[in-house]
Amino acid sequence: MALRAKPVINPGLKWRTGEGGEIVVTIARRDEWWVRLLTLAFYVPKEREVALDEIGSSVWRQMQEKKTVGQIAEEIGREYGLQRREAEAALFHYLRTLAKRRLIAMEMPVDG
Numbered sequence: 001m002a003l004r005a006k007p008v009i010n011p012g013l014k015w016r017t018g019e020g021g022e023i024v025v026t027i028a029r030r031d032e033w034w035v036r037l038l039t040l041a042f043y044v045p046k047e048r049e050v051a052l053d054e055i056g057s058s059v060w061r062q063m064q065e066k067k068t069v070g071q072i073a074e075e076i077g078r079e080y081g082l083q084r085r086e087a088e089a090a091l092f093h094y095l096r097t098l099a100k101r102r103l104i105a106m107e108m109p110v111d112g
Contacts, residue, residue, distance in 0.1 A: 001108070001109065002069060002092070003068065003069050003070030003073070003088070004068050004069070004070060004109040005068065005069050005106045005107060005108050005109060006063075006066055006067070006068050006069070006106070006107040006109075007063045007069065007072075007095055007098070007104045007105075007106055007107075008063070008104060008105050008106070008107050009060070009063055009064065009103070009104055010102060010103055010104060010105065013025065013026070013103060014026040015060075018051055021057065022051050022052055022053070022054070022057045023051070023052045023056070023057040023060045023061070024049050024050070024051045024052070025049070025050050025051075025052065025103065026047050026048070026049050027047065027048055027049075027050055027101070027103075028046065028047050055076065055080065056094065058075075058076065058079065059072055059076065059091065059094060059095075062075060063104065069088075069091060069092070069095065070088075072091060073087040073088045073091045074087070076090070076091060
């Protein structure tokens with residue numbers, strides 16, 4: 001079932017394609033009480049940009065195309081010469097990291 005899920009980019013997120021073709025994501029500072037308290041003592045920018053590496057950018061583009069986790073893993077494996085299980089494990093780890101940072105969500109398939 002996890003391989004049929006589709007990663008969905010947070011619609012409130014700003015991102016762009018950089019000059020080298022990499023995806024650059026703008027991450028906004030969280031507006032929680034402890035972050036506001038922290039900004040009293042330290043400078044915490046309202047936004048910061050994070051450039052994804054080659055593989056991360058490839059995954060991001062495939063998410064735009066509404067591909068499933070299985071389809072993305074297959075493409076990554078083929079493109080970078082990985083075994084299917086290696087590609088799946090690396091992709092699951094990467095998607096979990098993006099989800100924890102609230103950059104994506106997972107759309108689970110509905111069996112019917």
